Amino acid sequence: MTIRMATLPGMLPATLVVALLAALGLILAACSSGGDVPEAVQESAVAATQSDQQQEDQPATSYRAGQSETAEGEAAEQSSPAEAEQAGESADEAGQTDAPEQEQATEAEPQASEQSEEAETEDATSSEAEAEPEAMVGQIIETGHRAGLFANRNVVGSPDAPIVITEYSDFL
Amino acid sequence: MIDELVRTGLARFEYRHILNHGPPSVAAALATECGGDQGRWWDFHDHYMTTQDFSRDGAVALAASLSLDTEQFAQCLDNEVHLELVEGQHRAAAQAGFNRTPTIRINGEGGAVNDALIEQVQELAAQLESEEG
Numbered sequence: 247m248t249i250r251m252a253t254l255p256g257m258l259p260a261t262l263v264v265a266l267l268a269a270l271g272l273i274l275a276a277c278s279s280g281g282d283v284p285e286a287v288q289e290s291a292v293a294a295t296q297s298d299q300q301q302e303d304q305p306a307t308s309y310r311a312g313q314s315e316t317a318e319g320e321a322a323e324q325s326s327p328a329e330a331e332q333a334g335e336s337a338d339e340a341g342q343t344d345a346p347e348q349e350q351a352t353e354a355e356p357q358a359s360e361q362s363e364e365a366e367t368e369d370a371t372s373s374e375a376e377a378e379p380e381a382m383v384g385q386i387i388e389t390g391h392r393a394g395l396f397a398n399r400n401v402v403g404s405p406d407a408p409i410v411i412t413e414y415s416d417f418l
Numbered sequence: 419m420i421d422e423l424v425r426t427g428l429a430r431f432e433y434r435h436i437l438n439h440g441p442p443s444v445a446a447a448l449a450t451e452c453g454g455d456q457g458r459w460w461d462f463h464d465h466y467m468t469t470q471d472f473s474r475d476g477a478v479a480l481a482a483s484l485s486l487d488t489e490q491f492a493q494c495l496d497n498e499v500h501l502e503l504v505e506g507q508h509r510a511a512a513q514a515g516f517n518r519t520p521t522i523r524i525n526g527e528g529g530a531v532n533d534a535l536i537e538q539v540q541e542l543a544a545q546l547e548s549e550e551g
Contacts, residue, residue: 399454409430410523416443418443
């Protein structure tokens with residue numbers, strides 16, 4: 247009886263130990279079967295998921311960086327047409343700058359031709375000066391007027407008048 | 419009649435020199451052209467037609483009375499600046515056979531002033547007026 251008395255109190259803790267072991271076994275079985283997960287395990291799992299997400303975000307960031315790189319590439323592409331346009335403009339400017347030179351060159355030719363024409367004109371003027379009296383008299387005979395004079399000095403009436411009355415006269 | 423045609427715009431009147439009377443004709447023609455240099459051609463024309471004073475002093479006095487630059491006018495006269503012009507007009511008239519003065523040409527046709535020429539001008543003016551009307 248004493249043993250029982252002594253066993254009984256001892257047996258209770260042994261039963262509790264067995265119960266505790268059974269509970270632990272259940273917990274381990276639940277953990278292995280994916281059942282309820284302790285909060286600590288959930289927290290660690292959440293932390294691991296967040297780290298995984300962060301790791302997954304890194305490629306996204308790198309994609310964004312790629313996008314940014316792509317954007318930079320697009321910008322580069324955009325800039326390259328712009329540069330091309332600028333280059334074109336500069337080429338145009340160069341063309342424009344070339345064009346005046348060409349114009350100057352083309353203008354230079356007329357200037358040269360003008361100078362030659364002036365020289366010819368001077369020669370012609372000198373020859374015309376010799377022929378001027380005869381030409382002037384011929385003009386006067388033909389038109390009654392002399393170049394360089396007010397043509398209508400001896401004329402009255404509208405220049406568009408349909409009737410032209412010409413008087414050949416002497417004051418005496 | 420000519421005044422009326424000119425005023426109405428139907429006709430234009432032109433004067434050409436004929437130098438049938440030698441130096442007086444040339445002097446008057448030159449003085450008229452020198453007056454024309456200062457815008458008073460018709461004043462000299464009317465003067466010579468009415469006064470028949472063809473002297474140099476008379477021409478300079480007329481220039482002074484018209485408030486012209488008498489020095490410029492005298493230089494023009496003395497240098498015979500317009501001798502080629504007046505002689506050219508005379509030569510043209512001579513080549514065309516216009517020996518009598520005045521000779522009137524209507525649109526390049528006609529001759530000495532006579533009744534037939536006046537009638538021709540009147541008919542032409544009437545025709546133009548009817549066409550405009």
